[in-house]
Each structure stands twice: as structure tokens, then as C-alpha cells.
Amino acid sequence: MLTKRIVPCLDIKNGRTVKGVNFVDLRDAGDPVVLAKQYADLGADELVFLDISATQEKRKTMHDMVLKVAAQVNIPFTVGGGISTIEDVDDLLHCGADKVSVNSSAVKRPELINELSSKFGSQCIVVAIDAKKIEDDWYVHLAGGTIPTDIKLFDWAKEVEQRGAGEILFTSMNHDGTKGGFANEALSKLTDLVNIPIIASGGAGTVQHFVDTFTKGKADAALAASVFHFGEIEILQLKKELKQHNIEVRL
Amino acid sequence: MKLTIINYGAGNIKSIQFAFERLGLHAVLSSDPEEIATSDKVIFPGVGEASSAMNKLKHSGLDQVLPTLKQPVLGICLGMQLMCNHTEENNTEGLGIFNTAVKRFSNAVKVPQMGWNTINNLKSDLFKGINENEYMYLVHSYYAEQCKESIATTEYELEYASALEHNNFYGVQFHPEKSGVTGEKLLKNFIAL
Numbered sequence: 348m349l350t351k352r353i354v355p356c357l358d359i360k361n362g363r364t365v366k367g368v369n370f371v372d373l374r375d376a377g378d379p380v381v382l383a384k385q386y387a388d389l390g391a392d393e394l395v396f397l398d399i400s401a402t403q404e405k406r407k408t409m410h411d412m413v414l415k416v417a418a419q420v421n422i423p424f425t426v427g428g429g430i431s432t433i434e435d436v437d438d439l440l441h442c443g444a445d446k447v448s449v450n451s452s453a454v455k456r457p458e459l460i461n462e463l464s465s466k467f468g469s470q471c472i473v474v475a476i477d478a479k480k481i482e483d484d485w486y487v488h489l490a491g492g493t494i495p496t497d498i499k500l501f502d503w504a505k506e507v508e509q510r511g512a513g514e515i516l517f518t519s520m521n522h523d524g525t526k527g528g529f530a531n532e533a534l535s536k537l538t539d540l541v542n543i544p545i546i547a548s549g550g551a552g553t554v555q556h557f558v559d560t561f562t563k564g565k566a567d568a569a570l571a572a573s574v575f576h577f578g579e580i581e582i583l584q585l586k587k588e589l590k591q592h593n594i595e596v597r598l
Numbered sequence: 599m600k601l602t603i604i605n606y607g608a609g610n611i612k613s614i615q616f617a618f619e620r621l622g623l624h625a626v627l628s629s630d631p632e633e634i635a636t637s638d639k640v641i642f643p644g645v646g647e648a649s650s651a652m653n654k655l656k657h658s659g660l661d662q663v664l665p666t667l668k669q670p671v672l673g674i675c676l677g678m679q680l681m682c683n684h685t686e687e688n689n690t691e692g693l694g695i696f697n698t699a700v701k702r703f704s705n706a707v708k709v710p711q712m713g714w715n716t717i718n719n720l721k722s723d724l725f726k727g728i729n730e731n732e733y734m735y736l737v738h739s740y741y742a743e744q745c746k747e748s749i750a751t752t753e754y755e756l757e758y759a760s761a762l763e764h765n766n767f768y769g770v771q772f773h774p775e776k777s778g779v780t781g782e783k784l785l786k787n788f789i790a791l
Binding site for chain 2: 352387422442443
């Protein structure tokens with residue numbers, strides 16, 4: 348049976364992980380390659396690298412990092428942050444990334460999704476959506492959640508699927524950083540609405556939150572950063588507990 | 599031993615090359631029929647859309663060369679699908695090495711299937727040291743129908759052939775190069791064939 352996926356996310360700036368990490372036996376916590384390898388060995392199903400430097404002169408550094416990760420890590424990984432052209436994607440895939448994630452650039456020019464999926468295949472095109480619930484509606488936000496738009500989450504999700512996205516990475520800005528659980532109501536609605544996998548992001552704090560997002564939220568994968576980086580939740584233990592809740596995971 | 603990855607512009611070639619490097623083997627990338635034909639082992643990768651991949655293969659004449667190879671050949675993902683008779687993806691004729699058809703999952707399930715799923719009914723030296731129910735990483739919207747040449751099955755919507763074998767030809771729907779330790783075992787087994 349296809350398993351639910353646990354996906355640690357690493358924020359990268361100038362080739363280094365931004366937030367600190369707190370792993371035992373990990374000397375250089377800032378090296379994304381070391382960290383990625385560690386996560387793969389600990390049972391992560393996939394990894395996401397988010398380049399938050401995202402300026403042109405830093406691209407080369409990112410490419411070097413992607414090459415090193417691809418050389419050393421034996422599980423799939425996605426690279427996102429500042430990707431806006433076919434060339435950007437071509438470069439990253441050539442360096443060994445398995446998937447790329449586009450966000451603001453797709454909102455600004457939705458045809459980008461069609462172009463990327465027809466050139467590289469839907470399977471490697473993840474559309475990341477940052478949205479915030481304002482009164483009763485969810486609105487898409489850009490540039491790391493700093494710029495609001497009047498685009499509604501569910502309309503946009505449907506559109507990105509139709510344009511050829513292979514997966515949606517949905518981050519609830521209301522939940523992100525709160526450690527109070529994922530946006531399960533919206534996630535469940537997304538799964539009912541589209542027929543591509545949904546990655547839940549924002550709000551992970553406890554094991555129960557993961558259980559809830561896979562059951563109530565019907566998510567296909569769950570992404571988290573700090574709970575993994577700081578050792579608050581250990582991936583293998585998390586997966587064992589998910590298994591006890593009859594959630595299919597790879598152990 | 600000379601290991602060659604067919605480079606026809608439709609593959610995640612880097613990942614496969616890296617995976618062999620982690621096993622201490624250097625794989626050559628090539629689109630030269632002569633070089634491919636004289637290799638000890640051949641990897642036929644593929645990611646993307648079937649008809650354009652097939653066109654690229656025809657363009658370089660490799661569609662003629664591939665079925666004549668005598669050494670072990672491993673098709674991965676779309677590579678495996680193109681080795682079948684036919685695929686529903688843009689109604690594309692395959693190389694006809696595996697006597698089965700490739701169909702699309704219905705919308706009763708999420709498409710693509712993306713993630714880790716188990717392999718069962720293992721029937722080949724390719725799976726030496728790999729147990730029933732071990733996990734492999736898959737990303738695909740089309741699947742090979744069950745057939746006599748099936749050497750592994752996976753369930754997603756239905757039971758399909760997730761690996762195939764015919765004489766010296768092998769095909770896997772999953773990505774051994776991205777399937778952790780289990781995938782590495784399979785690549786080692788292929789090299790040992």
C-alpha cells in the first residue's frame with residue numbers, strides 16, 4: 348500500500364541551513380548535505396530544500412549544494428525558492444533534484460505551470476501555495492506570505508492541477524510556526540477537490556498533529572522543519588506511532 | 599566492467615549515475631549505439647512523457663539498437679514502459695520487448711502515484727536479498743498490466759507489474775536510485791547478473 352510520507356524541510360541561505368539544528372552526533376549543523384544524509388538515514392521519506400536567498404548570484408551556490416545532496420542522498424528531494432523559468436528548472440534537475448517547487452512565479456504567470464509540466468513532466472512539478480484564512484475564505488499570499496492577493500486557495504488549487512502540477516504543497520500561514528496542528532479542514536477540502544497528492548505544511552508540534560493531518564486532513568505527506576531540526580520529534584519514533592494508529596508508513 | 603546509461607535526453611540521469619557512484623561504480627553516459635552495444639551492462643532511464651521520449655529514441659536510432667542488445671539491460675520508470683508493447687500515454691508504440699500494455703490509473707486514485715509502496719511476488723535474481731513487502735519509491739501515472747513476464751507486483755488501484763523480465767531485459771517501474779538501501783541492493787544485484 349502506498350504510504351504516507353514524512354518530509355523534513357530545510358531552509359537554505361547561501362548554501363547553508365538557516366535555522367539551527369540540534370542533532371546528537373552532528374558536528375556541523377549548518378551543512379545541508381550532512382543534515383540531508385542524516386535525515387535519510389533516520390527514515391525521512393523525502394526532503395525539501397527551500398532556497399531563501401534566491402538571488403541570482405546565489406544560484407551557483409544552490410546548484411553546488413543540489414549536486415552534493417544528489418551525490419550523497421538516496422531518497423528523493425525537492426528544491427524550491429525563486430524558481431521562475433524553464434532554465435531554472437532545467438539547471439536544478441540536471442544537478443540531480445528530483446522535483447522543483449514553484450510558488451509566487453506561478454501565481455504571477457500561471458502558464459509557467461503548463462510549460463514546466465509539458466517539458467519536464469507533471470511528476471517533478473510541485474506547486475507550493477501559501478494561504479491565510481481571512482474571515483471565512485482562504486487567500487493565496489506571495490513572497491513567503493508577505494504579499495496578500497485576492498486569489499482564493501481552492502480556486503487556485505484546482506487551476507494548478509488543471510495546468511499540470513504533479514503535487515501541491517499547502518502551507519497554512521495561520522498555523523505555520525504555531526506548533527498547534529495542521530490546517531486539517533482546508534487540507535481535507537483540498538484532497539476532495541483535486542486528484543493530485545497534497546503535502547501538509549505548517550503547524551506540526553506533536554505526533555498527534557501528524558496523526559490528525561493524515562486522518563482528518565487526508566494529507567498524502569506532512570512537512571515540518573523545527574520539530575525535526577530540534578529533535579522534538581524523532582522521525583523513526585513518529586513513524587512507529589503512526590503505524591500504531593493504523594497509518595501506513597515505511598519503516 | 600563497463601556500465602552505460604543511455605543518454606537520449608529523457609532521464610534523471612544524474613541521480614542514477616550518482617547512485618552507482620555510491621556503490622563505487624562509474625557509469626558512462628552515452629547515446630552512441632556502438633558504445634552502448636559494447637557495454638557489459640546498460641541502463642535505460644526515462645522521465646517525462648512517452649511519445650516525446652520515444653521520438654528522441656528514434657531520432658538517435660536507439661529504438662533499433664535496444665531490442666538487439668544481448669547484455670543485461672535495465673529500464674527504469676518510463677524506460678521500462680517504453681520497453682512494453684504500447685502505452686496509453688499519447689497512444690505511443692513501444693519497443694515490444696515486454697509483452698504487455700501500459701495503461702493510465704483511473705481517477706479513482708490520486709494520479710500520479712507518488713511515494714513509497716511495497717513490492718510483492720518477487721521472482722528474479724534482481725531481488726536477491728530483498729524481501730516481500732519491502733518499499734520502493736514510485737512516481738508515475740501509467741502502469742504495466744500484469745503479464746507472464748512480471749517479476750514483481752505493486753498495488754495501487756489494482757495489482758500491476760512493477761518489474762518485468764524477458765531474457766536479458768529487465769524493467770522496474772520504481773526508482774531504485776531513490777529507494778534507499780533496498781534500491782541500492784537491486785542495483786548491486788543488476789550489476790552482479
